[in-house]
Each structure stands twice: as structure tokens, then as C-alpha cells.
Amino acid sequence: MSASETKSNPLRRYVRPGLLPTIFCAGCGGGTVLNCFCRAVDELELDPRSMVMVTGIGCSSWIPSPYFLADTLHTTHGRAIAFATGVRVMTSGMKVVVIAGDGDISGIGGNHLIHAARRNVDLTVFMVNNSIYGMTGGQVAPTTPLDVTTTTTPHGNVEPPFDVASLVAAAGGTYVARWTTYHVFDLVKSMKAALTHEGFSFIEIVSPCTTSYAKAVGKRSAADFLADYKERSVRISSAQKMSPEELEGRIVVGALKRVEGAPEFCQRLRGLTRRVSAEALSTREGAR
């Protein structure tokens, strides 16, 4: 600590008072995601009172709940995107942000993920991918690599993992990116792009679990993971020129898909209601 009086990070004003330190394990990427998110909100000069955070169940769902100071809807496992869709339809002018984990969003929540992407609902979704079900003690997840031993794959994982970002892009997401918690500056930039994009924005954030997943893969600390991300990451511009073999085991980072101006779900729905209610006025029929 510096000899002069301690000053604290001004981004703390975005955190519910009295709640730091977070309950995250030491080195958990969730804390870094929270930090980057606060920075993104700050740089965009967004008013948190014009935002609503919707989360699911799991460690990553605790990133905004209770830490980020804004309206927060902490929902059931896997359904945050569905709850968020209901919120988004009934609010206009509020930014609806979903932050949850890979198990929550792509496992139990997979169906809601692909349909919201298909609809291109104007949501900002950050899926924090630590490749494990962390909160429950380290069970295999749909994102866990092959052969990894977890508490429920003690003899090795026989399932290949999802490439969730690609899944979302294929399903219809209109801003899709992947970054890791090593790429903090890029992540902030990407979060800003996601928050300002109108349509289904999705960032897969590869993030260390320094307890459950660390144990599974023989790492000891956040630094081990960050060094690994640094080494294995390859930017999309380079990845496009590489073969599948060369990309084996690599983490492709960057904006993987960006489509501006695609029809957005709530806009279409509002347009429909406006048109139909205007038409109803011009006839003389009653409800039936």
C-alpha cells in the first residue's frame, strides 16, 4: 500500500454499497468481469437506473446480483434469457443485460438462448464461461473439454464441448464475440459494443474458476489461467486464415459476427400491436 492515504477505485460507485469484497474465490474471473462491466458502463455514461440486470443460478449469476447497483431480477437456473425477454417486451428505453454462466445459459438454458438469438431480441448477454458447474462443486458442463476429469466425469469427459459463440451466431445473434478475462481492454470495448448494439448481443467471456475447474485441470491460480489464455488465444482475423488442425485447442477471440440493422424482435412486436390496434379502431367489430 502506498504511504499516502488509500484511495479506492471510483468504479465502486456502481457497486451496491457495503458489499465488497465479493464472495468470489480469490482470482475468480467473475470479479474481473464485474470490473470490466462497471468500466464499460462508465465509459458509455450509462445511467444504471436505466438498466436492468437479469441473472440465473451459478457463480457467474452473482456478478451483477447483488454487486451491480441497478434493478436486478435474479431468476431460476437457465431461464434468465426468457425472463429478460418478458422484461424487455414491457420496457422500452431500458437496457436489459443478462449475465450468467456457461452451464446456465448453454446447458439448461440452451433452448432459450437459441430462440432469443433467432428472434434477435434486444438483449445484451454475457456468458461467463469457466467450463464447469462451479457453484455446485465442479461437475462437467457442456463447455468442458474432452477428457477432463471433473466430479461427475471422474474417468474423463467423453463429450465434446459446445462452441457457444458459434452456436449463437448461427442461431441469429447479431453481435457475437468471444474474449477472455486476460483481454481486459478488448473486453471493455466489446462490452460497450454489445451494450450499444440493438439486437441480440452476446459475448462469451472465457474466465478462470480458480477452485473447481482449477482442480480439474491441475492449475493453481488465476495467473496460470491467464497465462494459458494469453498463449492459446488467437484473434479472429488470424484464425480465419488457419486450418481446423491449427485451431485445435486455441481460443478464437474477437467480434465473430456483427450485423447492424437487422429487424429486432421487440420492435416488430410493438409494430404489430400498433398496426393491429390502429386497424381495430377503423373497424366496428368488437372483441371475439
Next chain:
Amino acid sequence: MTASAKPKRARRSYSVFVDDDVCDGCGVCVFFCKPGVFSISRELSRRGFFPAEVLQEEECNNCRLCELGCPQLAIYVEERQS
């Protein structure tokens, strides 16, 4: 604070603050910091962690990777008014 020898041109300097009350010694700042500003203290903080401590503040180049990467928002880097 150690006084460093003044170079030919005045160099900006930065104060690096680590909040001991939220730091849990995860080492992310140590990893990120190229110039080696941080180390992990050998003394327990009052919360029972070995927190990060500022070892070489004068080496700070204001990259702010530590500030942004810190999972507990424990770090703040501020330019010193000369």
C-alpha cells in the same frame, strides 16, 4: 517513498493504491504488471489474506491492467500531480 534519480525530462509518476480490506492476494495484478510494481506480501492482512503490496510504485507505467483486472476492484492508479 524512495526518491528516484531525475531523468533528463520530467517523467509522469503514478500512485498505486491497493485496498487491503478487499484484496485476497489472488495475484492477477502481479501477473498483469510488466514493470513489476506488485508483489504478494508475506504479512497477513487483517482479513487473513496475503494481500498484494506495492513494491515498486515508481515503475508504474499507467497501463492500468491491474486496476481493470482486479476481481475485487481493490486497485486504483492515479497520476501524481507534479
Next chain:
Amino acid sequence: MSQRADYLARNDGKTHFVMGDEAAALGALYAGCDFFGGYPITPASEVAEVMARELPKTGGYYVQFEDELASISAVVGAAWAGGRAMTATSGPGFSLMQETVGYAAMTETPCVIVDVQRSGPSTGQATKPAQGDVMQARWGTHGDHEIIALSPWSVQESFDLMIESFRLAEAYRTPVIFLTDGAVGHFREPLVFPRVSDVPIAPRPRAAKGEPAFGGRPVPPMAQIGDRLDVHITGSTHKASGIRDVNSKPVHEELVLRLVDKIASAREQLTRLDVRHMDQARVAVVSFGVTARPALGAVEAARRAGRPAGFIRLVGIWPFPGPRLQQLLADVDCVLVPEMSLGQVNRELERFVRCPVLSLPKIGGVAHTVDEILGPLMARLEAR
């Protein structure tokens, strides 16, 4: 008058010939429903179809979701964003929704869930009516909770009770189950529309800054998303502020006891019974939904034959009107409970009355005939 009211007013005083599902949907419009999230399922799909057609005309939003899980989740989300939200389903879909019904109870989310009961279990007889979801409506979701469930027996009542369901959802800040069945849902009867100006939309008290939104009084005012109160809504045990606290026994007790009490203690006000021919009755028939129609036929036939039979129809199923039934049935020798199931209401009634409770179950998707109830009724009346 608003555009919505203008549109609905066109039916002021009119009579239409519609099926129960349609009447339920129309009732929801009058209740101020502005969000429907649903998924097709027999025999409830008509509720969705009417809402898809009519809800946008009143300025509301209809969304068909990918499954029932998304539907009920979106309904809750919409409610927290200020909507008067509902969904409609049947047994298998209702089973899927249970987790979020519990979430709605725990977070005190006003919303209405229509269950048009069909023959189960599982896929069962998808197109045939039944009454086997009564206990599921009460206990389908895990943990300690209370629920409000209403049961119509006619097309008109489908309309009227939907309005009441929305009102109760707001008054008690709770999910309300509209427990109808495939018979009432699909048969057609006249529906008399009220004047829309006579049907006020139930108020939703809102929390002021600093006011606890999850405690402090039996039914706290709601702090909605967008009220700039940094509301924190969670299905975990929480303090009166809404912030999660799962480590404290007193916090959990205070919350759950309040949630349960706010409805349990209102059992009297929530009791809704249709009582006929009970004076001097020696044998009573207790029924609900479509089964109450042949039940009434049987009781009236017995009375015409000079026998003291009584009729009690449950309109409010949960909270179960046990104490009032106990009073009404105090002097009765025996109670018959015909149900289109192997018996669920009968078990609940047994907890409250001393006299024998005779279950008259009928499964297979066919409603009781008058004779199927009259036979045992006369046998009991003559056996004294």
C-alpha cells in the same frame, strides 16, 4: 376513454356464443392483461389463439415461446416490468411450469396461470377433460407456500373468474391458478359482456423510495423495474429489502411465514362457494368445475323426489374453504365428492369433516352422468 376501453366497449351488453377458453381470454382482456406468453397445448390452445388475435388490439403483447418454461418465465419478467401477465396451459405444461410458479410465489409476483385440466398422468388422453391437477395446483412446486386457485363451471364464469383472478393476483401479490377443465374450456355457451366501464383494472400498490418491497406488511407494495429504486428480486430467501440472505433462520422464517400467512389468514375472504339446497340437507354433494353440473342435476332430482340432498360447489379451491365447509356440513350424515379423477378434493375435505366422505371417482375422459351421482346419492339418503 382509452383506445383499449373504446375497443372493448363495442361489446358492452352484448351476448356471444363462445367456448370457455375463449371466454377466459376475453375476461383477461377486461382485467387489463397486457402480456400473454404461451405455448400450444390441447385443450388450452384456444386461449392463446384468442389472445394472439385480440391482445394486440387492446395494446398488449402476445408472444408464443419455445416452451412452457420460457412462457412462465417471461410472464414473471413482464409482471416485474409493470405488466398484467398470464399464460395458459394444461397438465404436462403445468408440470413444466412448477419451478417458476414457486419463484412467483417466493418473489410475490402477481400473475395468472390458466390450467385447462386434461386426462393424465403424462400425455394421457390429451383431448379429454379431467380434474386431476387439484393437488398439483396446491403442491406442484416445492417448499412451503400457499396458492390461490379458482375453478369455473360455465363459460360465463370463465369470463368472470378471470377478472377475479387478476384482481386477487394484485391484491395478494401472488400467482393465481385458474383451474378449469377441458369440458368447460371447450363447450360453448352464451357469454354476456359487462360494460367495460364497470370493470376496473385492479390497482397495483407501488413502493415508495425507502419502503421495503418484500416485507414490512402482509402484502408489501411492489417496487417495479424502472421505478429507479434499484430493486433486487430473487427467489433465494431474502430480507425485506429484497437482498438475499440465506444464512439466517429468523430471516427465512419471517419471510416464508409472511408469504404463507398472507393467504392462509385470508381463507375466509377467499372462500367462494355456490351453496344450494342445504337447508335440512342430510347428504351433501361437494363438487367443482364441470362435475358440478351433473351433481346439481342429481341433487335437484333427489329434492324433487322429496329427499334432503344438498349441493355445494367449490368456486375457490385453494386456499381450501375447509372451515366454512365444516360449518355447512356439520349436520350432514355423509358427503359425496364426485371428481373426474381418482379423488383429490375428497382427501382435503376429509381433514375437515367428521362424517364419512364418499369419493365418486370417474376417469377415462367422460364426465359423470346425473344418474352416476344420483344413484349413490339416493342410496345414502335411503340408508339412514
